[in-house]
Amino acid sequence: MFKVEPIEATFGAVLTDINLAGIDDASFTELYATWLEYALLIFPEQHLSNEEQVEFARRFGDLEFDLVPLSNVRADGSVRDDNGNDDVIKVLKGNMGWHCDSTYMPVQAKGSVFTAHVLPPTGGETGWADMRAGYEVLDEKMKVRISDLSAYHSLYYSQAKMGHIPKEGSSYKGYGFNNQDPPVRPLVKVHPETGRPSLLIGRHAYGIPGMDSDESEQLLQELVDKACQAPRIYHHTWSTGDAVLWDNRCLLHQACPWDMKEPRIMYHARIAGDPLSEFAAPDPH
Numbered sequence: 001m002f003k004v005e006p007i008e009a010t011f012g013a014v015l016t017d018i019n020l021a022g023i024d025d026a027s028f029t030e031l032y033a034t035w036l037e038y039a040l041l042i043f044p045e046q047h048l049s050n051e052e053q054v055e056f057a058r059r060f061g062d063l064e065f066d067l068v069p070l071s072n073v074r075a076d077g078s079v080r081d082d083n084g085n086d087d088v089i090k091v092l093k094g095n096m097g098w099h100c101d102s103t104y105m106p107v108q109a110k111g112s113v114f115t116a117h118v119l120p121p122t123g124g125e126t127g128w129a130d131m132r133a134g135y136e137v138l139d140e141k142m143k144v145r146i147s148d149l150s151a152y153h154s155l156y157y158s159q160a161k162m163g164h165i166p167k168e169g170s171s172y173k174g175y176g177f178n179n180q181d182p183p184v185r186p187l188v189k190v191h192p193e194t195g196r197p198s199l200l201i202g203r204h205a206y207g208i209p210g211m212d213s214d215e216s217e218q219l220l221q222e223l224v225d226k227a228c229q230a231p232r233i234y235h236h237t238w239s240t241g242d243a244v245l246w247d248n249r250c251l252l253h254q255a256c257p258w259d260m261k262e263p264r265i266m267y268h269a270r271i272a273g274d275p276l277s278e279f280a281a282p283d284p285h
Contacts, residue, residue, distance in 0.1 A: 001017075001027070002015050002017045002018035002027065002030075002031070003015065003016045003017050004034060004038075006038070007040075007042075007234055009130065009231050009232065009234040010132075010133035010231050010232050011038055011040055011128070011132070011133065011251070012038055012039065012041075012042070012128065013034065013038040013040070013042070014041075014043075014044065015031075015041050015042065015043055016044065018043065019046075020052070020056045020243060021049075021055075021056070023056070023059075028059055032060070035245060035247060036194055036247070039128075039130065039132070039247040039250050039251050040128050040234065040246045040247070041244070041245045041246075042236060042243075042244050043242065043243040043245070044239065044241070044242055045241050045242070046115070046242065046243040047240075047241035048115055048243055050067055053067060053113055053267060054067050056243075057112075057269035057270075057271055060110065060111060060245075060271045061110060061271055061274075062272040063269060063270060064102060064107075064109050064270040064271065064272040064273075065269075066269060067267055067269050068268050068270075070092070070255075070266045070267070071263070071264060071265040072088070072089060072092060072260050072263065073118070073263045073264075073265055079262075079263050080260070082260040087164065089260065090164040091159065091164070092260075093162070094158060094159050094162055094164065094203070095254065095255045096254055096256065097202070097203035097254060098127075098129060098201075098203060098224055098228055098252040098253070099158070099202040099204055099252060099253065100200065100202050100204070100248055100251075100252055100253075101253075102248070102270070103153040103183070103185060103200065103205070104153045104158075104182060104183070104204050105183070106280065107273045107274075107278045107279050107280075108185070108248065108249070108278040108280070109248045109270050109272065109273050109278075110248060110249060110271040110272060110273045110274065110278065111245060111246055111247050111248045111270075112270050112271060113243060113244070113245050113268075113269045113271070114126070114243070114244045114245075114246075114266060114267070114269075115241075115242065116239065116242045116243075116266055117265040117266065118264060119238050119239075119240055119264060120259060120262035120263070120264050121262065122258065122259070123256060123258030123259065124256060124257075124258035124264045125235045125236055125237050125238065125256040126235070126236050126238070126244070126253060126254070127234065127235040127236070127255075128233065128234055128246060128252065128253045129227060129232055129251060129252040130198075130232045130250070130251060131198035131227060131250050131252060132191075132196050132197070132250050133231075133232045134199045134223075134226070134232055135188065135198050135199045135227075137226065137227070137232070138223075138226065143188075146187045146188060146219075147188060149186070149187045149208055149209075150184045150185060150186045150187060150208065150209060151187060151200075151206060151216070151220065152182045152184055152205070152206055152207040152283070153182055153183055153184075153185055153205055153206075153280075154182040154204060155204060156182075157204065157206050157207075158203040182282060183280035183282055184209070184280060184282065185205075185280045187200060187201065189249065189250075191249055191250055192249070192278075194250075196250070198249075198250040201220055201227070201252070202224065202252050205220050206220065208220070224252075227252075228252065238266075248271075248273075249273070
């Protein structure tokens with residue numbers, strides 16, 4: 001059986017003595033339970049092929065999408081210019097803010113499998129933040145205050161906030177970017193499998209109904225600042241061949257800066273959320 005070594009945080013573990021490409025059903029059942037417990041699992045030295053990564057991700061359910069590169073490298077191998085004009089670079093920089101995946105879509109993602117293929121000499125880490133512990137650390141007054149509150153979620157909003165609105169003919173086609181009918185999601189989410197409450201916040205969240213924009217922004221930022229502190233955060237320094245699995249229903253994540261003259265190529269398979277638990281409709285008003 002694989003070895004589980006918890007990281008020094010409120011969540012997360014490193015798993016060794018496991019081959020994700022050849023995992024049997026019994027081991028996968030144990031792995032799934034471990035994932036629900038720790039929310040973030042790190043698998044060193046897996047060196048999964050693209051096909052193996054997709055096959056492993058499918059063990060967790062249907063995929064929102066099979067595989068996409070998160071990379072500053074073009075298909076021809078050239079590195080994109082970090083000159084303020086490249087929309088792909090703007091999205092990569094946007095991802096450096098704490099966020100959940102696909103909260104801006106009708107169905108929020110269940111989780112993700114992420115792999116490292118080409119890395120810069122320094123920087124380019126990925127961070128995660130435990131929103132279960134983030135909720136638990138709030139005082140009772142704040143828990144009561146946010147118990148019935150919701151917020152809109154929009155990738156268009158979060159990118160526009162940093163000055164990114166793609167021009168006609170942009171190389172960024174924008175998965176989820178043009179969803180101009182944003183869903184409304186509660187600030188406190190109950191995990192559909194564990195029953196644990198967690199905060200559903202991050203850079204895509206805005207416009208709490210019943211509040212003016214300044215009050216909403218202040219509260220949402222206060223929650224992020226409170227939740228995303230040690231020991232509730234972990235930043236992973238990648239090695240080529242690493243694979244990571246995380247539960248998007250209770251963790252935020254962020255990319256970290258690197259010298260974008262250096263190539264960084266990661267691959268992301270996104271596990272689709274269950275429409276029964278992850279669906280959020282737009283506000284009818």
